[in-house]
Amino acid sequence: MAEFPEELRFAKTHEWARLESDGSVTIGISDYAQEALGDVVYVELPETNTSLKAEGEAGVIESVKAASDYYSPISGTVIETNSELEDNPEIVNDAPYDTGWLFRLKPGNSAELNSLMNTGEYRQLCEEDDH
């Protein structure tokens, strides 16, 4: 059963975003997404200091099944990427909302978070996807 933590916002492309206390936003892929991908073997992360657009391509996750593009749910500048994933990509499968985070953004406009789905809406999307 996939997990859907309450404090996160979700994009319809299955990324999550979390507003941190310092105003930055952490982004990763959802539990539903990692389950669908299967074992992750490589993660291509965006470069720090790049500008990303909302719904723009951010990187690629290569799993045993396929290579999948992932997108930034909001616009902003990349301030940090998860270097753990270089040697341990499987963390994305094991802890997608926690140590499996992908990158952190300085948001262009944190109001964009409000146009993302809340947990309930995202859970519903996933349930519909399953049918």
Add this chain to the structure above:
Amino acid sequence: MGSTTPLYKQHLEAGAKIVDFGGWDMPLHYGSQIGEHMKVRQDVGMFDVSHMTLVDIKGIGSRAMLVKLLANDVRKLTGNGRALYSAMLNEDGCILDDLIVYGNGDDYLMVVNCGTREKDLNWISKQAEPFDCSVCERTEFAIIAVQGPNSIPVVEDVVGDDVRATMENLKVFQGQYCGRWFLARTGYTGEKGVEIVLPADDAVKLWGDLSEKGVQPIGLGARDTLRLEAGMNLYGSDMDESVTPLSSNMETTVVMNDHEFIGKAALQEQLQSGIDERLVGLIMTSRGVLRAHYPVYCDGQKVGETTSGAFSPTLQHSIALARVSETQGELTVAIRGKQLVVQEVTLPFVRNGRQVYKTQ
């Protein structure tokens, strides 16, 4: 819902992700394909391969029939259960299927692929008509494969005395009956192991007994990466009816000398005019995963395609099989618009849990 094996309930209980495989609902994995792969390489795992097709070929005409039917020569089998891996060809020398046949006196047991079941049964029955033999599919059995460096002692530990005694006498690549069970020291992983054909009820009990001893179930996802590391072909991916064994890395399984078989004339023609393409091993050490149907280039010219590809958990980089016309030059594969360098290597990629390939 597709066909299910006698162990379907056990797969669900173990948390399997079920997928369709040739019309069967089979376990793709039980949580982590990579974890399952490494478990087999380092320890032991069990596979439900009951979806495969079992065919009994019996009678005094069996041997002559199989000599004609198969590209490999069953006369190599001395009748005490030795197994033979062979391609089965059509008149054009192209591969209808690959299979294993065990010889026991006048009787043979053949294991063919699940996806080719109907085609194979129709073809074999037709070819068998002029011979004094019967061709009978066995449908009331399950097949459990236990594979890995620790597989043999673990199985011997849970089975009855008679089965244990049979196993102790089994040589590698040999199969023997023990009552209603058939045991063979064969496998599709490149590890030590045993494949057990047994009645459905016995299979449920054996699966449970092995489970209690801590043997993990392994899904089809890991089965595919294990066989690829071991350099073994998968029918439907690495070969099909458009290619001959000579361009499928199966030359050593074809016996041309003093052996008349279906497809021989076509192979002789191919040998005469020259073999255009070979099935080779490729590795990619840069980040990325080779998959099937990626174009392969040699010095910038397209020379073929990958037929199978995966991330190798044992080697921690990607490996692939590719059918190509040329490898002398810089080899690259096109992946999502980029040309990535690959190298041709010898097969298998892995043996006894470690890299054995050499770059060519």
